[in-house]
Structures are given as C-alpha cells and as structure tokens.
Amino acid sequence: MPAPAPRTLFDKIWESHVVERLPDSTCLLYIDRHLVHEVTSPQAFEGLTLAHRRVRRPDATIAVADHNIPTSDRRHGITEADSRLQVETLEKNVVDFGVPYIPILDDRQGIVHIIGPELGISLPGTTIVCGDSHTSTHGAVGALAFGIGTSEVEHVLATQTLLQRPAANMRIEVNGRLPPGCTAKDIILAIIGRIGTAGGTGHVIEYAGDTIRSLDMAGRMTVCNMSIEAGARAGLIAPDETTFAYVANRPYAPKGEALDHALAYWRTLPSDPGAAFERTVTIDATELAPMVTWGTNPEAVVPVTGLVPDPSAEPDPVRRTTFQRMLEYMDLKPGTKITDIPIDIVFIGSCTNSRIEDLREAARISRGRKVAAGVRALVVPGSGLIKKQAEAEGLDRVFKDAGFEWREAGCSMCLGMNPDKVPPGKRSASTSNRNFEGRQGPGARTHLLSPAMAAAAAIAGHFTDVREFS
C-alpha cells in the first residue's frame, strides 16, 4: 500500500470536518465553534424565526456585543438608538434561542476575536466561524477560522455546518531575527505590501518559518488577523509548545485527561514534510523595518524611513490612477517623508492590536512622556480582562499620565460604527487593520502601524521611527 500523501495543516483540519462530499468538490463542513456578534446576526436569527428553526448546537455557539457599543462607561446603557436596538436584539435572540452570551458589563466582554482565544474557546484543530472577516485571527492557535456572511451565519446556526469548497494552500515563510523595533504588525504589513490585497484570494495562508515560530501568541494573532487584508479568508500557524502553553488553563479549554487527549491530537496537526503548497512566498525578517501605510488599502505601505510614493513613477496606468486617487484622499504629496506627516488622532486597539502585549509595548514607549499638543490619543483594551490586567500592571496610569484616554473594551475606532470616530479630514495613526476610505468615519485618513509606532507618533505629533525614539 502506498504511503499516504503528505498533508498540510489546512488539509488535516478540513478533512477531519467533512460531513459529506457533494458534487463539484463542495463539502458540507462541520463547524466546532460559532462566534456571534450584534451586527451580522440579527437577520440570521430573524431567518430562523421565520422558518421555525432552532439553533442546532447552542453549546458550540457563543455571543458577545462588540462592534457598535460605546467604549465609555456603559453602566447607564447605550445612548445611540440604532446601536442599542442591535444589542437589545442580540440579547433577546440569545435568550430565545438559548445561546451562551457574555454580557456587556461582564469582565470577559470584549472584541470577539480577542476573547475567543483569551477564554480558550478557540482551540487547535477546530473549525471556527464568525460573521466577521477578521475571524482569521483565531488561525493563530492552529484552528481553521474564517469570516462568513449573514446567510452563512444562519446556515451554521441551523445546521452547525457550512457548504464550502476547499481553499488552495499557500505558505508564507518568514525567517531570520526580527530587527529591534519591528513587530508582528510590521511582518504582516510587509507581507501584504509584497503580495497585495488580493495576493491570497482563494487561498488559506499558513505562516511558517523561524520568525513566526519565535512570535508569542499575541504576535501570531496579529499576523493571522490581517490575512483577509491579503485576500485570504484564513491564516494558520501550526500549533506548537507556545500554543499549548497558551491554551492550557484557559476557562473554556479542555482540562486534565481531556487536555492530554487533545494535546496528543494537536501534535499530529502540523503540515507533513513534503506537503504541497500551491504557492510559497519567503520573507527575510532581517530586512524588515517598522511599517506605515500611506494609502487607502493595506498594500500601500512603506517603511517609516520611506517616502510617499510618486504615482507618475508607476508604469501601470491602473495603479497610477489608483495611487493618485489615494494621495488625493489622504491629502499627501509625493516625495513627502513619512516622518514629516503630522497626525491628529492615535488609536491603539482593535482585534489586530489590543492584547496585553500590545498595551505593554505602547506603555513602554509612553512612560514618562506626554501626548503632543493637539493630538487625541485613545487606548482601547480588547477585553475587560485585558483592561483589568493592564490596570493591575499600572499601564492605565502610564497612559493617563501621558494624556491618553483609557477606555472600555470594544471595536472602538477601528470601524466608525460607535461613538469613537475620526472626524472628516483628520489624520489617524491606528493599530487597526483597514485604512479604507471612510473606515474610521467619513473622510477619515487612516495610517496603519504597530502599537509601539502608534505610541511614538502620539508623543511626537507625527510619524517617527520608534528605533530612534528617545
């Protein structure tokens, strides 16, 4: 009998979840974990109600409100009527359908992609979906995790499965020691700059190489989080001892003998030697620098030492027009040094960069310093638990003393759906994941960067190279 063909991590998770193979390579795929939030679920629950359907597996589902809740004191409720209605609708639906829910005033509340791993809900080898494209974050624990639309949310609620065709395998290997001042955020921005916003379309990206291995779980989550910004629905990192140490002892993770069984299985998950990838990209980490985006998609990125590019130097006419439009929207002139661009707002938060490790980095830069005059700077922890941890470490004092706002957990200024918005025409240095036109509010101008770079920008009042920041 021939030896079984070597398989990728993606292949293994996929194959272990196929319920039924349908024509045209479509599979009915079993879903282990369904994370639900207030924005993309109301129409799905309504669909269930209209069809007299129930939630098949409430015990594989968990709900939390994060997108449009305010990050100010929430004890007196939500003042924005439409946001309140969405949250109240979720709160009614979880009762009607028996779905576990983490209430807004619970310490465990937070951004869905932060709390999944934090609580041990996101586990290696599992399939995880959520009506949100940044579900790719959970791939950092070695889970196949991807964003779905509301019709699919309804489908999972009703059947605990999805109709999917397998993605192609792509491997991005990052090797070499990360230079000082560079973080996981700089790795993923550099990757997107290299392969483009559609570079991973149709693929699941497995991140590998010694640089990825050396990242802590927070860094791995940052990398996987932005897979969708490269067009890939999912990012994956093979589970290893770093993963297992992170997962063990989390409230929803298996314990004792169950954990031993789980570990034995999880150790079989990494891609086999010789497994085939349709595409491989290699990145030399030693050549990286702290990155800042200048345009209106994450591909438009340069090192902080760089210049705003000149569209007239761009040979491709479509790209030339795109760049011109980006510069017009961003109100930037070609050839401007990135470090000469002044900023109005700094946002440290989002499912990309709001973990305790991110806050420690930002606090390290901010300690004993002051936010520049005229700059509004916010720090928004990813969950209530992260907020408490940061307060126990005194990070809140560091931020407040420096002039940052210290806020409650939520999606906040990442997406302009709650009271935290960038005003029209204002320029933001943001640790979030999307710099699309209007993403942080109509007319907002967003530059993406790491937490340390964002903190340094807050203090300098313009972008500045964190490596030279003193």
Place this chain on the structure above:
Amino acid sequence: MEKFTRLTAIAAALPIPNVDTDKIIPARFLKTIKRTGLGVHLFDPLRYRTDGTENPDFVLNREPWRKAAILIADDNFGCGSSREHAPWSLMDFGIRSVIAPSFGDIFYNNSLKNGLLPIRLPREICERLMADAAMGGNARVTVDLERQVIIRPSGEEIHFDIDPFRKHLLLEGLDDIGQTMALAPAIDGFEERRSREWSWLPATTVT
C-alpha cells in the same frame, strides 16, 4: 432566495479596482436589524457629496444608469469585510449581477446566497463590456445563467463559468439551509462519531 434565470438590462461601468465593502456600504449603515432598505446607502462615499447631495459625476446618479441592473466592475471587487449588507444594498438598488475580473472571496459567496450573480471574466472582456455599458440605454446586456453566456449589444456571446451546484440553486431560487437540512442524518452521524473521538472538546456552555 430570489431566482436568477435570464436578465436583460442596462449595465453600468465602475472602473475602480479594489472596491472594498466599506465603499459599497460604510459600517455606519450596518446598524440595522433588517436586510432591506439598504439601496439608498449603496456606494455612499462615491455616490453622495459630503453635504449629502448626489455626486452628479457618479455613474449610478446619471441616466440611464440609475436603472442599471448589471455592474461591470474592476479587480478585487468586494474585498474587505464579511458584511452581507454589501450584496443586500446592491440588490436593493436593483443590481442583479456584477461582472469583474476578480472578487473578494466572502463577497462572492455572499452574493450567490442572495440571488446576486457574480461573474468572473478576464480583464480584457470586462473592458469590452465597460465600453458597451458606456453606450447607455441603447445598449442592453443580457446575462443568461442557464446557458452561461453574456450577450453583448452586438450579439456576441461570452461564456462564463459557475459552480454547477450554485447555478442550480440560483436557477431554482433555493437557499442553502433547505438543502443542508436534507442531509441531517449525515450531520447526526458525524456528531455522534465526533462526540466519541473528540470527547476532549468542551461545550461553550461549560462555565
């Protein structure tokens, strides 16, 4: 789901690459608990000026393209978020088919589940269709899903590919859940086997 069979309509060209879902419908319009009524917000940043009035230069604000039901778009249309509000707003406006060289994966899937037909065609063909679209009301384009062809105003037929399973669902107006419910015994069996083999996996109701 609304059926999609054959559509003859005015086509509008949107020659902008990487039209992300925040451009199709910004997040501030997602605070709804309904699927309907989103057409007014479609392409808000392109369609309206900052004072809220229509941008007269935007194609869907001009005659005859206000009545367009086919959109010819550029690379990576619908990249970005998973919001199904994007296809909902297109449908509510009256767009039933989007033709582009490439799409964001989640947008592509979401469209198919709403009776909005996304068609991938090579860039040079999209450019020819954009030229057809520019001719306006005298130039109707036909999308025939049964035969998998687009018929240009000149009568030229262009073949397109679509997953046969998706084609079947679109032609019949069937939604996925009904299809999957018929496979309930297989799901039951899978779960039973799984609860034995994966007994380590806790429920989300544990704490």
